[in-house]
């Protein structure tokens with residue numbers, strides 16, 4: 118058959134150019150990438166062997182073989198894996214399919230700089246071999262028994278396809294090493310790279326010398342199956358890199374050897390920075406092996422969604438090898454494994470929080486919002502999660518954190534509830550009028566500013582004996598709590614009888630938006646604020662609901678007025694004289710709108726509000 122010439126997909130060529138011309142100093146990773154591909158190919162064929170009987174068998178022991186023909190400048194990596202059909206060759210080595218690589222290219226065009234770091238961040242796989250090779254030849258025969266093919270490219274826009282006479286199943290990759298990269302033909306150099314990066318590989322990585330004698334380079338047991346004491350931190354870090362595609366080191370890991378009814382081995386990692394796919398819900402899971410056979414690299418049943426930042430590997434002999442993905446979902450053994458892994462991770466996070474507070478806080482700043490989903494989905498671990506939760510508050514400032522336990526330990530005298538205020542951001546809630554009376558009594562208020570917090574307080578209404586209480590809802594009973602409150606500037610206070618006519622004006626003018634108007638005990642400096650019913654939705658929750666459902670009408674709320682505020686006092690007098698006064702009515706409407714603004718809600722009619730406000734300002738002398 119005659120030779121066919123194909124062009125690379127545009128992005129592939131873009132990536133290749135980057136590789137070839139990159140100043141990336143860590144070129145040796147190409148070998149890790151090729152070995153990792155070979156290991157995947159061996160995984161796949163091992164999995165197929167369980168279910169299909171018509172596969173080509175291999176004469177050789179399953180493994181990855183390295184050899185060198187130094188005088189021809191050739192490095193050869195050969196596997197007995199699944200191989201590729203012609204279509205697969207074109208799809209896999211002519212285009213970029215892996216989402217990691219696409220992400221890599223997007224990142225590059227965003228920052229528009231050839232940041233060498235990024236190449237390592239996303240395992241860019243096969244193409245990295247062009248950093249050291251001037252020509253690559255891939256000879257492959259699919260295990261299904263189809264024809265063998267030869268793929269050849271110099272990385273300059275095109276590749277050639279030829280039929281091949283290869284009989285063995287699997288793939289042989291031959292690199293013609295560049296003149297100035299000849300170190301990658303040196304035996305000691307290559308062996309060193311394999312030991313450094315590929316010790317985790319579950320198949321033998323074999324060095325074939327000139328006499329075809331084979332020497333195994335990697336350890337025969339994978340990291341997770343070894344005793345903890347036989348692993349170095351580097352072993353774990355390297356495993357993490359393979360599993361996660363993260364170029365940064367993990368924050369921590371847990372190595373579990375479980376015995377008893379459901380024996381398994383696992384290594385679970387917590388990353389130090391948010392992975393790019395954290396919010397893509399179906400991308401999480403742990404790599405599951407059964408008796409050294411890779412079953413799936415994203416087994417969701419092994420880790421709950423609220424710990425979706427955790428990556429890792431689990432191996433067990435307790436499942437049948439031919440377990441399908443559907444069966445995995447119904448399998449009752451996986452939840453038992455998951456339970457233990459979750460327990461281990463939560464307890465080591467607790468230790469981190471105790472012993473390395475700063476490290477924990479930086480973890481929490483990134484993953485706290487995700488972790489809090491656990492309050493909804495994992496009732497059994499509520500207490501562990503409550504120990505891990507952190508909040509900003511009236512006392513922490515924008516950068517500090519407080520736990521529920523610390524909050525309770527430093528509560529004010531006679532305080533019986535844990536006070537919180539929810540809202541869109543630290544800035545928005547910290548300026549809220551709802552806090553005035555509490556802060557003036559020295560009572561700490563937690564700020565709940567993650568969208569998930571609204572669910573958190575519903576799922577976790579009590580910490581020990583202390584109920585979580587919104588300061589923007591229902592009645593606040595602060596008598597005798599905390600220190601003597603700071604009074605407003607004005608010593609004078611209107612009595613309920615004096616206030617009655619003014620409250621009537623509020624009710625008349627705002628009846629379509631308000632449920633009621635009441636005298637407040639939570640205000641010091643502001644004339645009024647809006648509060649929800651004890652069991653109503655908070656303003657923040659209403660905004661979240663409205664954002665997803667335009668039809669959502671919301672609940673009417675209660676306006677509270679401050680009986681000692683100077684504006685209220687002068688309006689009280691006005692209302693006693695003539696409650697139908699139009700100036701008075703305008704004041705009432707403007708006050709209501711400012712209460713909306715103060716809680717971060719939009720005013721009813723911004724144009725009308727601005728006009729009224731301007732008119733009032735005009736009456737003041739500047």
Ligand code: ADP
Pocket residue numbers: 150154155158196198199200201209210215240241242243244288
């Ligand atoms: P990735 O490994 O991230 O998918 P690569 O560019 O390294 O990206 O490889 C692309 C694809 O080519 C692989 O997903 C795999 O399907 C195929 N491939 C690469 N090397 C081999 C191999 N040795 N045997 C079989 N298939 C391979």
